[in-house]
Amino acid sequence: MSGHPSTYEPKYAATKWMDQRLPIIRMGADFMSFPSPRNLNYWWTFGGILALCLVSQIITGIILAMHYIPHVDHAFDSVQRIKRDVPFGWLLQPMHAVGASMFFFAVYVHMLRGLYYGSYKAPRELLWIIGCLIYLVMMATGFIGYVLPWGQMSFWGATVITGFFGAVPVVGESLQQWLLGGYAVDNATLTRFFALHYLLPFVIAALVGLHVWALHHVGQNNPIGITPKTKEDTLSFHPFYTVKDGFALCVFFLIFAFFIFYQPDALGHADNYIRADAMKTPPHIVPEWYFLPFYAILRAVPDKLAGILLMVAAIGVLFVLPWLDTSKVRSMRFRPVARRFFYVFIVMCFLLGWCGAETPDNIVPGMKFGDTGLSFYRMSQIATIYYFAFFLVILPILGLTEKPKERPESITKAVLGGHNGAAAPAE
Amino acid sequence: MAFSKILKLILVGAVSLTGLTLGSTTIASAAGGYESDYEMVHKHWHFKGMRGTYDKAAAQRGYQVYREVCSSCHALEQLSFRHLGDKGAPFYNEDYPNPNDNPLIKAFAADWMIQDTDPETGDPIERPGITADKFPAIYPNDSAARGSNGGALPPDLSTIVSARSGGADYLYNLLIAYDSPVPEGMVLSPGTYYNPVMEGGKIAMKAPLSDGQVDYAPVEYMYKGEMKTIPAPEATVEQMSADLTEFLAWSSDPKLEQRKTAGFATMLYLLILCVLLWFSYQRVWRNVKH
Numbered sequence: 228m229s230g231h232p233s234t235y236e237p238k239y240a241a242t243k244w245m246d247q248r249l250p251i252i253r254m255g256a257d258f259m260s261f262p263s264p265r266n267l268n269y270w271w272t273f274g275g276i277l278a279l280c281l282v283s284q285i286i287t288g289i290i291l292a293m294h295y296i297p298h299v300d301h302a303f304d305s306v307q308r309i310k311r312d313v314p315f316g317w318l319l320q321p322m323h324a325v326g327a328s329m330f331f332f333a334v335y336v337h338m339l340r341g342l343y344y345g346s347y348k349a350p351r352e353l354l355w356i357i358g359c360l361i362y363l364v365m366m367a368t369g370f371i372g373y374v375l376p377w378g379q380m381s382f383w384g385a386t387v388i389t390g391f392f393g394a395v396p397v398v399g400e401s402l403q404q405w406l407l408g409g410y411a412v413d414n415a416t417l418t419r420f421f422a423l424h425y426l427l428p429f430v431i432a433a434l435v436g437l438h439v440w441a442l443h444h445v446g447q448n449n450p451i452g453i454t455p456k457t458k459e460d461t462l463s464f465h466p467f468y469t470v471k472d473g474f475a476l477c478v479f480f481l482i483f484a485f486f487i488f489y490q491p492d493a494l495g496h497a498d499n500y501i502r503a504d505a506m507k508t509p510p511h512i513v514p515e516w517y518f519l520p521f522y523a524i525l526r527a528v529p530d531k532l533a534g535i536l537l538m539v540a541a542i543g544v545l546f547v548l549p550w551l552d553t554s555k556v557r558s559m560r561f562r563p564v565a566r567r568f569f570y571v572f573i574v575m576c577f578l579l580g581w582c583g584a585e586t587p588d589n590i591v592p593g594m595k596f597g598d599t600g601l602s603f604y605r606m607s608q609i610a611t612i613y614y615f616a617f618f619l620v621i622l623p624i625l626g627l628t629e630k631p632k633e634r635p636e637s638i639t640k641a642v643l644g645g646h647n648g649a650a651a652p653a654e
Numbered sequence: 655m656a657f658s659k660i661l662k663l664i665l666v667g668a669v670s671l672t673g674l675t676l677g678s679t680t681i682a683s684a685a686g687g688y689e690s691d692y693e694m695v696h697k698h699w700h701f702k703g704m705r706g707t708y709d710k711a712a713a714q715r716g717y718q719v720y721r722e723v724c725s726s727c728h729a730l731e732q733l734s735f736r737h738l739g740d741k742g743a744p745f746y747n748e749d750y751p752n753p754n755d756n757p758l759i760k761a762f763a764a765d766w767m768i769q770d771t772d773p774e775t776g777d778p779i780e781r782p783g784i785t786a787d788k789f790p791a792i793y794p795n796d797s798a799a800r801g802s803n804g805g806a807l808p809p810d811l812s813t814i815v816s817a818r819s820g821g822a823d824y825l826y827n828l829l830i831a832y833d834s835p836v837p838e839g840m841v842l843s844p845g846t847y848y849n850p851v852m853e854g855g856k857i858a859m860k861a862p863l864s865d866g867q868v869d870y871a872p873v874e875y876m877y878k879g880e881m882k883t884i885p886a887p888e889a890t891v892e893q894m895s896a897d898l899t900e901f902l903a904w905s906s907d908p909k910l911e912q913r914k915t916a917g918f919a920t921m922l923y924l925l926i927l928c929v930l931l932w933f934s935y936q937r938v939w940r941n942v943k944h
Contacts, residue, residue, distance in 0.1 A: 265944050307732045307813070310909065317909035318916065462942065470938045474931040481924045488917025489704060492816060500817035500906070501809070510853065642943050 231446075233257050262461035263468050264449035266638050270340040271447070272475035273333050279476060280330040281435065285428050287323040295375065297421035299414045302377035303502045321491035327369055328494040329483050331517035334362060338545075343569055345557030346448040352549040354441040359545045361434045366518070366542075368427040371420040373515055374412075378499030383512045385412045385420075394531035411505065451641050452557025453634060460638040511586065519583030520576050523607040524614065526587055537611065544618045551618055553626025561632040565625050572617045575610040582607035692827075692834050692850035697896065699822050701903055705918070707911050708904045711873040711884045713744035716901025719894050721765070722868050724811060727803060727859075730789040732812035733905055735763035739785075742911035744904060748876065754785045766790055804845035806858030815899070815906040822903045827851045829895035832861035863891045 235256040237243040246253055294313050296305040309316035338358070341347055347355035374385045389412065393403040408415025446455065455461045462468070486493065494516060498509050514522050525538040544551070559566040587604035594601035635641035700709035717738065720730070738745045739753025750756035763783035768790055772779045783790070792808075793799035800807050809817075818824045828851040836848040840855065849857040870886035887893050904910075 265942060304732070311732065311737065317913055321913075466938050467942065470931065470935045474928065474935045477924060477928045477931050481921065481928060484917065484920050484924055488913050488920060491913070497817055497819040497821075500813040 231257070231262055231443075234260055258443070259463075259465040259469075261443060261464040262455070262458075263447055263464050264455050264460060264638055265462045265467075266449050266451065266642055267447065267468065267471075268450050269471075269475055270336070270344075271449075272472045273337040273340065274442075275472040276333050276476055276479050277330070277337060278435065280326060280333055281428065281431060284323065284326050284330060285432070287319050287326065288425075288428065290319055291323055292421075292425060295421075297375070297418050299377065299417055299503070302375060302417060306376045318487070321487045325483065325486045325491060325494060327372060328515070328517065329479075329486070330365070331369065331515075333479070334365060335517070338362065339573065341448075342548075342572075343559050343566075344448055344450060345452055345552070345554075345559065347549045348452075348552065348555075348557050349549070350445045351441075351448060354438065354445060355549060356546055357434055357438045357441060359542070361431055361438060362545075363542060364427055364431050364434065368424060368431065369515065369517065371424050371427075374417065374420050375424060376499055377417065377503045379501040379503055379507075379509050380496045380499040380512070382412055382503035382505065383509055384514055385416065387512050388514070389416075391525070391531060391535050394535055396532065448557060449638060450558060451560060451635060451638060453636075453638055453641070456637050457639065513584055516580065516584070519581075520579035521583070523579040523581075523583035524611050526583075527604070527607045527611040541611075541614060544615065548618060548622075552622040553624075554622070554629065554631070555626075556631040556634070561634050562625070562629055563632065564629045565622070568617060568621050568625070571613065575613045575617075578606060578610045579614065582610065690834070690837060690850040690855065692831055694820075694823060694827050694851070695830065696823055697826055699903065700900065701822075701910060705914065707914075708742070708744065709900055710744050710746070710875070712897045712900040713904050714873055714901075715870055715887075715894075716897035716899070717744055717762075718870070719863075719868055719898045720811070720901060723862055723894075724898070725792065727792060727799075727808040728811045729792045729808075730812040730905060731791065731810045734786060734788045735759055735766075735783060736785040737905075737908060738762060740908065742904075743908060744901060756785075759785050763787060804858060806845075808859070811902055812905050815903045817906075822899050824851065825902060826895050826899045828857075829863060829898065830892055863894050865890050868894065 233253055233256075235246075235253040237246040237252070242252055245251070291309060294305060294309050294316065296302060306320065310320050311317075313319075341355060341358070370384075370388065374381045389403055389406055392406060393399045395402055404410060406416075407413070408419055449455075496513065496515075513519070521538050521541060524541050525534040528534050528537060554562065554565065556562055559569055582603045585603040587602065587607070589603055590600040591603060591606055594606075700706060700712070720728075736753045736759060737743060739750060739756040739759040740746060741751075743753075745756070745758055745762075746753075747756055747758070750759075753759050763785050766783040766787075766789070767780045768783045768787050770779050770781050771777070789812075793802065796807055815822050815825055820827075828849060831849055831851045832847070834848065834850050836842065837855070840848065842848060842856065846856045846858055847860055848855060866889050868889050870889050872886045873884040875882055875884075
């Protein structure tokens with residue numbers, strides 16, 4: 228599985244016997260001794276954090292599934308029963324619900340890290356694409372998972388989002404009915420969503436397996452983006468990165484625990500404490516926070532179909548990013564111009580998230596000029612244009628025009644203080 | 655360095671975003687097309703904060719208000735009577751760790767009539783409640799509820815504090831804001847009342863509380879083997895609203911105290927583990943420049 232020569236030597240008769248038949252201990256040992264660049268900073272700890280998020284979601288999810296009832300008459304009450312009567316249900320339910328938010332938070336950090344340090348460039352294109360696939364399945368899992376509690380926002384979120392499929396030309400209506408199992412979100416929708424919500428995490432787990440495999444084949448990228456050349460440039464994964472990841476994981480769990488125990492509802496929506504009612508539309512239908520930027524992109528154009536195409540393109544563009552960015556320099560540490568555009572990109576993503584949460588026609592606070600002003604609708608259009616321009620215009624052109632800073636010869640030189648002062652401490 | 659600055663920016667942005675959605679105190683007058691100068695009262699709730707617990711005496715009085723006033727229209731469909739005597743609940747009594755043994759809880763249950771089936775004849779019967787029963791529905795179905803309330807459906811109250819983005823403050827203000835003067839130009843159709851806290855300013859519930867509506871009794875409780883008494887406060891609208899809100903906040907989040915206690919231990923454990931891992935990290939990496 229790993230791309231480095233194996234150093235494992237079976238010591239005992241039993242391990243030798245095993246090694247000749249199924250070298251699974253070798254695989255584990257090679258995993259633990261995997262040579263990792265010595266300059267990885269804390270942004271690199273999110274891979275391990277994400278793995279733990281997935282495990283946590285699967286374990287809590289399986290126990291919750293034992294108590295949850297996927298039926299329109301019982302789903303809402305069964306979640307309440309889990310929180311009130313099931314032993315430790317008061318802990319498991321917020322762990323799972325907050326866990327979804329933490330999972331997405333970590334995945335966004337992980338993706339932005341990849342974007343900043345050029346982790347998608349050769350030879351890591353497939354590694355990046357598998358990661359994008361994981362994100363796509365995560366989005367599906369997160370969305371259908373939010374429907375299961377069968378609150379008002381579950382129901383109306385599902386109605387709005389699946390409604391967009393109806394805008395697809397020719398097959399739209401059939402597609403929507405096929406997804407819902409009927410003409411509207413109802414019991415057939417809930418049962419199939421439950422089945423899929425149980426299935427998809429295991430699809431994610433399989434994709435994570437491929438992701439890690441690909442990672443171990445090509446090796447990790449690092450903050451300066453220079454491929455390790457000598458043995459000095461790397462450290463054994465264990466104990467160096469197990470302990471560093473362990474510390475970061477513990478800090479992450481502290482934040483996670485704060486939300487579970489003290490703010491379990493802060494990341495959710497109050498309306499989801501109201502039982503789903505097909506006859507009563509909530510005044511503001513918003514998806515979970517981690518979908519807000521894409522929701523804003525979807526609403527940035529007046530046409531339904533164009534909105535969907537834009538949203539699909541917003542994720543699709545990530546898949547072809549390795550071929551859009553023309554720069555040979557991986558890390559933006561050596562790309563001062565690209566770096567600035569990257570920071571603006573992050574700000575734009577936050578603005579999109581804000582737009583997604585607000586009513587489009589409302590005026591952005593502080594942006595009222597006389598009778599008119601900047602509406603959230605206009606702001607989402609500006610941010611959407613930037614979002615696409617960043618990938619389709621800025622990165623392709625910058626790669627050809629930007630003059631990158633001088634880069635150190637090797638990781639070790641950079642760490643020990645190279646001639647060009649690139650010895651940045653771990654940021 | 656610049657990257658960590660951005661992280662700071664993100665954090666600040668995230669905090670201010672949350673602040674915008676959670677901390678909003680103005681009345682949504684734009685949506686209703688009217689101007690209101692009602693100012694939200696922000697009470698300090700006993701259950702807020704890292705170590706906050708429910709004010710049991712207030713929640714007990716709140717149950718009385720619910721039973722005598724609200725329960726004529728509003729159900730508590732997620733609650734069973736035994737929940738009232740659980741640990742962290744308003745009527746928890748150390749002498750009865752199992753609330754089903756608690757005579758007070760038994761009495762509360764028996765105060766309600768429950769629809770049942772006669773086990774011998776199969777005929778529908780009504781019997782006094784037992785602790786294991788759920789709070790009964792007030793109306794046989796939604797249509798009956800609407801029919802008795804001029805077309806409006808009285809919402810279930812068991813999750814009401816969680817189900818409103820303003821939480822406890824929203825509910826409290828809704829209950830005390832009824833005497834606000836009706837804004838000029840607002841037309842109230844029959845069966846609707848003015849309430850500036852309600853979105854749109856119109857509510858189908860008539861002012862439910864009036865001063866002196868319930869007779870509060872002193873709350874007696876055991877504290878370290880001694881009987882203590884909390885004298886009965888005056889049953890003003892503000893007092894009853896606050897008490898009811900305390901009770902309904904508990905019914906929305908009955909495991910809050912358990913969660914915070916476990917949270918404190920968990921956070922402490924993780925904090926110590928973080929420190930230990932930090933030193934392990936320093937030790938393992940001591941000879942490695944990075």
